[in-house]
Amino acid sequence: MTDAHTMQEVQVVTGSNPGQDMYKWACDLFPVCRSLTGDGVRTTLDYLGNVMGGLGLHEIPSGAACFDWNVPDEWNIRSAFVMDENGNKVIDFARNNLHVVGYSEPVDVTLSLDELQQHLHSLEEQPDAIPYVTSYYRRTWGFCLSHNERMALRPGNYRVVIDSTLAPGFMTYGDVVIPGRSEKTVLLTSYVCHPSMANNELSGPVLLAALARLLRSRENRLTYRLILVPETIGTIYYLSRHLEELKRTVIAGFVLSCVGDDRDYSYLPSRRGNTLADRVLRHVLDAYHPGYSRYTFLDRASDERQYNSPGVDLPVIPFARSLYRRYPEYHTSLDDLSVISPEGLQHSFETMLRCIDIMEGNQTYKCNCLCEPQLGKRGLYPTTSVKNGYGDAVRITIDSLAYCDGQTDVLGIAEAIGIPADRCIPIMERLAQGGVLSCVTD
Amino acid sequence: MTDAHTMQEVQVVTGSNPGQDMYKWACDLFPVCRSLTGDGVRTTLDYLGNVMGGLGLHEIPSGAACFDWNVPDEWNIRSAFVMDENGNKVIDFARNNLHVVGYSEPVDVTLSLDELQQHLHSLEEQPDAIPYVTSYYRRTWGFCLSHNERMALRPGNYRVVIDSTLAPGFMTYGDVVIPGRSEKTVLLTSYVCHPSMANNELSGPVLLAALARLLRSRENRLTYRLILVPETIGTIYYLSRHLEELKRTVIAGFVLSCVGDDRDYSYLPSRRGNTLADRVLRHVLDAYHPGYSRYTFLDRASDERQYNSPGVDLPVIPFARSLYRRYPEYHTSLDDLSVISPEGLQHSFETMLRCIDIMEGNQTYKCNCLCEPQLGKRGLYPTTSVKNGYGDAVRITIDSLAYCDGQTDVLGIAEAIGIPADRCIPIMERLAQGGVLSCVTD
Amino acid sequence: MTDAHTMQEVQVVTGSNPGQDMYKWACDLFPVCRSLTGDGVRTTLDYLGNVMGGLGLHEIPSGAACFDWNVPDEWNIRSAFVMDENGNKVIDFARNNLHVVGYSEPVDVTLSLDELQQHLHSLEEQPDAIPYVTSYYRRTWGFCLSHNERMALRPGNYRVVIDSTLAPGFMTYGDVVIPGRSEKTVLLTSYVCHPSMANNELSGPVLLAALARLLRSRENRLTYRLILVPETIGTIYYLSRHLEELKRTVIAGFVLSCVGDDRDYSYLPSRRGNTLADRVLRHVLDAYHPGYSRYTFLDRASDERQYNSPGVDLPVIPFARSLYRRYPEYHTSLDDLSVISPEGLQHSFETMLRCIDIMEGNQTYKCNCLCEPQLGKRGLYPTTSVKNGYGDAVRITIDSLAYCDGQTDVLGIAEAIGIPADRCIPIMERLAQGGVLSCVTD
Incomplete structure (x- = not known):
């Protein structure tokens, strides 16, 4: 009867227009020059903490050790230009903060064009785009410009x-925990170290802020831990200070990045491949957005690298529309506010919220009696037998009950019977309220 | 060398003509009005107990609790009709017992056609068929007729x-245990609650009776427990009284239903999917009737629902030709004695007997020596080596021995080497008699 | 990024021309009349022991018990012929030692052609070929000739x-252990019981001798146990005397046979299917010789039968080009020195050496820090970020590290990231030397 299971969509309730809000936030933050450290990061975190209703800020001194790494020096930049003999600024940081290689040392010299060329970066295959280049761990300087x-x-x-x-100075990051009834935690993280680019990276932080605002406005079963850090070093630092706690509490996590465009979703598995994060995202994309792109773990390139490293082994995967590196504007000045849209951000918001709501309802149930319960006496079964069996809702109920063995969670049941988990959850909750099922989630 | 393994069929020995006997029994029982309870059930069980050489009968009082259920009141019916103003019985139970909704309350009223229509059932898409309708758990009355x-x-x-x-009265069921040398038990069950329909359900009970007669006539390694109950409530009651014993002893079970027609076999897995019942039926159908229909566990609709419910978890699956609901005559007056035939019943008898005989021989063996035994000194190996190896029987022997590790049963070995298990069994038994193998079945 | 992983071949270092040497040895040994026992075996083992730099020889008395078997009597033959009435030797052992059925009893009689025919063997479908026939365990005599x-x-x-x-006499076999730093052992075996045939069997023993010579000339991590025995009975005897030791130490083994021709390689799995022997040979063939033929365990026909028998369960599989029985010259006089070549032997030598070198480097590593190590400060990472990520070597390093969890061996890592293991091994060894990884191989 699986073919008869209606794949009717369940609507996600998102409140008033988060897509418009997120897009406005991105516009406000776009001009800020962010990097691994510095005042651009502080400005960004202050703004986001404000719209999301609070964010704990942390300042870590340069040189602080974290696993195999040390926090780098703090970088701030006020202005930068290349001026020709006629006094024309042929490259000017004031026009686009991508023009300067991130972490460039101070310099004030006059060079011939040949000497200057050693410090220039451009993309022959994208001649209109200014590339995004950094040099965090080797002292140098450089300029980027269109070819x-x-x-x-x-x-x-x-x-x-x-x-x-x-x-020497500080590395700044922000985090906040939104407690639920259980200490089981969903981790949401994004990074705030990229200068003026919209899809990678501003879409991630604004989505995280919008989700924080919604999660704070309601009661949750699960706890949510939200993190805004500079990529890689920020995450390594965070893990070095919170690893035991995260390993004890985190049941799933997502790195939000490249979530503002209108293109297909991406799925990139964790190293283990079957964590709750993998299961819920795959389930939602299979049920609601089946045209998504599938990648392998080898395609990873952001903070999921740290979360999935041996010994860390946290269940964290990317959440992305078109994956980093796979869309043409990536890491260039072309990744501007035209790449993202209120609609794209809204769509991503709804999809992540659907994952969250399914995890909220993803309990494990055990039937309170042996054999099938008598649904008829509870008004859950047709009283007159007919040739073609019973309807869809009854069928879902019977099939769900067949897997309520105290070991299979709702996601597992939904996969077994071929329906979206968010159709299954209210049925299970009603059966639990009616005393047919007991929730045995530990 | 697998391609060289002759897939020669092994003949099943069925005794004299069970197909003809079963068909006669079905003809005798066809007119009886069976239901969940009542004298029709008693008549049917008496008849079947007689032909199968004995059946224990049990009368369970109405209201008896069993898990989440209670045994319903007893229903008996003597006559029923709808008479028009001219005194013509336009519907008459005496003509076909499907005309009355099962468990109809007594009634004697005069109604307008419009009022009567509220109590009528017909099938617009099968306008010649009287549908089969019941209302066990809500008190009402009704009539069924062709559209x-x-x-x-x-x-x-x-x-x-x-x-x-x-x-208030009693619910009647029958069961019998045919002991074997081992208390390991094969459960065979069918149901006796349907009025005049032939494939679903009379084919099941008559096949069960014929198998009982044969099993009683010979020595068996395994014990056989045969059950004839009203569907669902009868099985739930039976499980509520015998669960521990069944869980301790039952290694495989089959719900016999829809086994009298000539159509393809069906395979519907257990919830776990790889019980001995699944393995043996799949093996026999793969080897001998490969055109069978494959269903999923979600397609289940009869007593396997109870056997596979969480906590019960008994290895029981349907044994059927065309599965319930999947053939056009199902649950209508068209499912009459023309749907079944002596040949169809005989074929099902042979197929189930093949499953039984394979389970009888499905021991686990361990080779008594390390390395290959020297088959030559036992006359089991060609004494002169030749270019193209040895023949088929030698190859089966060598390959079987390679899997006699004391853990793989004969079905597993037959699957590994790609031959029907009933070709493998006599070879293994001969090797055991010759001292090459020891049987380690616990 | 997997598509970017260069599948560049790693060269195997074989020393000076082993292919020519092996072919010369095969030519020298071709005329010798080998059998299960006798002076031909001794001559062969003396010769091979000499070229490989030492081989322990063992003489086992006839009748010695080993598991279900006994060592047979010793057979030696000086001459044999069939002479017609004109004194012409129409069949003469001096011309080809395949003319006499192996283990023929002494005879000196005169027979009619009809009587003689009972003792003749030929192949109608290969009318130019003398077949190879033996009768080890039933006393008889016979001649083989072309049809x-x-x-x-x-x-x-x-x-x-x-x-x-x-x-009564002796069965002779040879073995040698080449100790490594670990007692973990790779077993290499071949058989020396076939008279004048080149691919099956002389190619196997000469490859084994050449590998022994190379392994002796260098330091090895692993221990190598090399065995030259008569097929089946020799291996059964060897196992009966060394089983516990072999089970404690052998991590992989190969039966070398049919390795002198130029045809595709064969892969025939062990009974368990995923031993180290299976994994490494499959990996090497997949990466370097993907056109190989895949067989099943049921196709086995040589000493792997004994190694894979229940209770013995040693991880031993064949190493072969065209598998025994699957090439036209097999077990006939057509399998002469023209079937094998220096190039074919050299190719097999390199392929087996590649398997050996991968097993030598197949350690298990654990990353010494949590999160990714900072490759940049070790000169292993580009210092300037660019749009399209990092190069191939960096990618392999990062991906390998992601699996260095102290449980996955290098073969497993290479399979996970889709590169040849011999590309991965030097990268892992350099990381271990640099203190990034610890080797945890037990």
């Missing part, structure tokens, strides 16, 4: 100025 | 009489 | 002489 601009540079001398500071 | 008959009813007043009794 | 020769025999009397000895 067309680079080709237009004439021989001559150029004055090069970068007014930056790269010195 | 053509229903359309022919003219406006006017109709006298409606149902001369039935629905009152 | 064309047989057809040419004219009616008349024939004098038949076989000057052989079949009497």
Whole structure:
């Protein structure tokens, strides 16, 4: 009878227009020059903490040890330009903060074009795009520009100025825990170290903020831990300080990134491949967005690398529309506010919320009697037998009960009987209220 | 060398003509009006107990509790009709006992056609068929008729009489245990609650009776427990009284139903999917009747629902030709004696007997020596080596021995080497008699 | 990024020309008349022991018990012929030692052609080939000849002489252990009981000798146990005397046979299917010789039968180009020195050496830190981030590290990330030397 199971969609309730809000936040934050450290990160975290209703901020001194790493020096930049002999600023940080290689040392020199070329970065295959380049762990300086601009540079001398500071200071990050009835925790994380690019990365932090706002506005069974860090080093630092707690409590986690465009969703498994995070995202995408792209663990490239490293082994995977590296505007000035939209952000919000709501309802039940319970005396069964069996809801009820063995969670039951878990959850909850089932989730 | 393994069929020995006997029994029992309870059930069980050489009968009082259920009141019916203003019985129970909704309360009223229509059941898509309808757990009454008959009813007043009794009494069922050398038990069950329909259900009880007669006539290794009950409530009651014993002893079981037609076999797995019942039936159908239909556990609809419920978890699956609900005559008056045949019943008898004989021989063996035994000195190996190896029987012997590790049963070995288990069994038994193998079945 | 992993071949270092050496050895040994026992075996083992730099020889008395078997009598043959009435030797052992059925009793009689025919063997479907026939365990005598020769025999009397000895004596075999730093052992075995045939069997013993010579010339992590025995009875005897030791130490083993031709490789799994021997051979063939033929365990026909028998359960599989029985010259006089070649032997040598080298490097590593180690400070990571990620070597490093969980061996890691294990091994060894990884192989 599986073919008869209606695959009717369950609507997710998202409150008033989070898509519009998220897009506005992204517009406000777009001009800020973020990096691993520095005031751009602080500005961004202050703004997001404000819209999400509170965020704990942490300042970690440069040099702090975390596993195999140390927190780098703090970088701040005020201005930077390359000026030709006529006094024209042919490259100017004030026009686009991607023009300067992240973590560039201060410099004030005059160079020939040939000498300057050693410090320039452009993309021949995308001649209109300014590439995004950083050099966090080797001291150097450089400028990025479009290949067309680079080709237009004439021989001559150029004055090069970068007014930056790269010195001991602090790395800043934010986190907040929204407690639920259980200490079982869903981890949501995104990163705040990229300058003016919209899909990667601003879409992630604004989605995280919108989810935080909603989760704070309601009662939850699960606890939510939200983290906004600089990529890699921030996550490594966070894990070095919270690993035991995270391993004890986190049941699933997602790295939110590239979630503002309108393209297909992506699924990239954890190293183990079958954690709750994998199961719920795969289930939601299978049921509601089946055209999604499937990647392997080998395609990972963001903070899931740290969460899935041996010994850390936390159930964390990316949540993304088009995956990093797989869309043309990635890591260039083309990844601007036109790549994302209120509708794209809203869609991602609804999809992640569906995952969250399914995890909220993903209990394990045990039938309170042996053999099938008598549904008829509870008004859950047709009283007159007919040739073609019973309807869809009765069928789902009977099939769900057949798997309520105290070991299979609702996601497992929904997969076994071929229906979306969010159709199954209210049926199970009604049966539990009616005394037919007991919830045995530990 | 698997391609060289002759897939030669092994003949099953069935004794004299059980197909003809079963068909005669079905003809005798066809007119009886069976239901969950009542004298029709008693008549049927008496008849079957007689032909199968003995059946224990049990009378359970109405209201008896069993798990989440209670035994319903007893229903008996003497006559019923709907008479038009001219005194014509337009519907008459005496013509076909499907005309009355099962468990109809007594009634004697005169109604307009419109009022009568509320109590009529017909099938627009099968206008010649009287549907089979029951209302066990809600008190009501009704009549079933072909859609053509229903359309022919003219406006006017109709006298409606149902001369039935629905009152505390007893539910009747029968069972018998045929002991073998081991208490390991094969459970065979069928149900006796359907009025005049042939494939579903009379084919099941007559096959069960014929198997009982044969099993009683010979020595068996396994014990056989045969049960004839009203569907669902009878099985729930039986499980509520025998669960511990069944869980301790039953290694495989089959619900016999819809086994009298000539159509393809069906395989519907248990919830766990790989019990001995699944393995042996799949093996026999794969080897001998490969065109069978494969269903999922979600398609289950008869007493396997109770046997596979969580906590009961008995290894019981249906044994059926065309599965219930999947053949056109199902649950209508069209499911008459023309749907079944002596040949169809005989074929099902042979197939179930093949399953039984394989289970009888499905021991676990361990080789008595390390390395291959020297077959040559036992006359089991060609004494002169030749270019193309040895023949089929030698190959089966060598390959079987390679899996006699004291853990793999004969079914597992037959699957591993790609031959029917009933070709493997005599080879293993001969090797055991010759001292090459020891049987380690616990 | 898996598609970017270069599948660049790793070169195996084989020393000076082993292919030429092996072919010369095969030519020297080709004329010797080998059998289960006798001086031909001793001559062969002496020769091979000499070229491989030492081989322990063992003489086992006839009748010695080993599991279900006894060592047979020793057979030696000096001459044999069939002479027609004109004194022509129409069949002469001196021309080809395949002419006499192995283990033929001495005989000196005159027979009619009809009587003689009872003792002749030929192959109608290969009329130019002398078949290879033995009768080890039933006393008889016989001659083999091409079908064309047989057809040419004219009616008349024939004098038949076989000057052989079949009497209590000894069975001879050889073995040697080349110790490594670990007592974990790779077993390499071949058999020395076939008369003048080149691919089956001389290619196996000469490959074993060449591998022994190389393994002795270098330091090894693993221990190598090399065995040259008569097929079946020799292996059964060996197992009967060494089983506990082999079970404690052997991690993988190969029966070398049919390794001198130029045809595709074969893979025939062990009974369990996933031993280290299976994994490494499958891996090497998948990565470097993907056109290989896949067989099932049921196709086994040589000493792997004994190694895989229940209770013995040693991880031993064949190593072969075209598998025994599957090439046209098999077990006939056509399997002569033209079937094998220096190039074919060299290729097999390199492939088995690649398996050996991968097993040598197949350690299990654990990352010494949590999260990803900082590769940049060790010069293993690009210092400037770019749009398209990092190169191939960095990617392999990062992906390998992701599986260094102290449980997955290098083969498992190479399979997970889709590269040849011999590309992965030097990267892991460099990381271990740099302190990033610890080797936890027990």
